[in-house]
Amino acid sequence: DADVTQTPRNRITKTGKRIMLECSQTKGHDRMYWYRQDPGLGLQLIYYSFDVKDINKGEISDGYSVSRQAQAKFSLSLESAIPNQTALYFCATSDLRQDTQYFGPGTRLTVL
């Protein structure tokens, strides 16, 4: 969905490096989410935010941090990347009126 963009789309990094994944949305939604997907598996929630002042941990927040810079921007950071964080990362926004989530195209992260 072009209304939710993620940068970069692909990233290769080394163990121990700090890396930031960015998400921007033009849908005007208050709620934003970061998910991780490992090959062949479903999505796991990392962090979610209901508004600029609200940040909540998801199922697998260890090793990750987030920043909600504005209603439209939600960034995910890996402070010290490790190989088992190699995965596909998705950002999503939520439309409360219909309780549906809109996902970005994903960032493929490889940690060597």
Place this chain on the structure above:
Amino acid sequence: DAKTTQPPSMDCAEGRAANLPCNHSTISGNEYVYWYRQIHSQGPQYIIHGLKNNETNEMASLIITEDRKSSTLILPHATLRDTAVYYCIVRVFYRDDKIIFGKGTRLHILP
């Protein structure tokens, strides 16, 4: 959220109706049935949701049994672009946190 059970994979001929089943026998009265799909590593896409009545939109139809313990997503005229993993999710409407994605059903549309 109630647990859902879906077949791991299904095949459907192009142009035919694809019927994807989902079992949710422990569903509560205030839980809705949602369907999303994920096309080859793209972000998941919302398809449809419903409480107890059958629902239809431009993408699909959702048939929920009277006891609400199971449902079927129907893609009326499947095309190759419908090849994807389909997720059946049960959750309370307006629940304010995560969507729990299971393993879903991998639907193969055969030419």
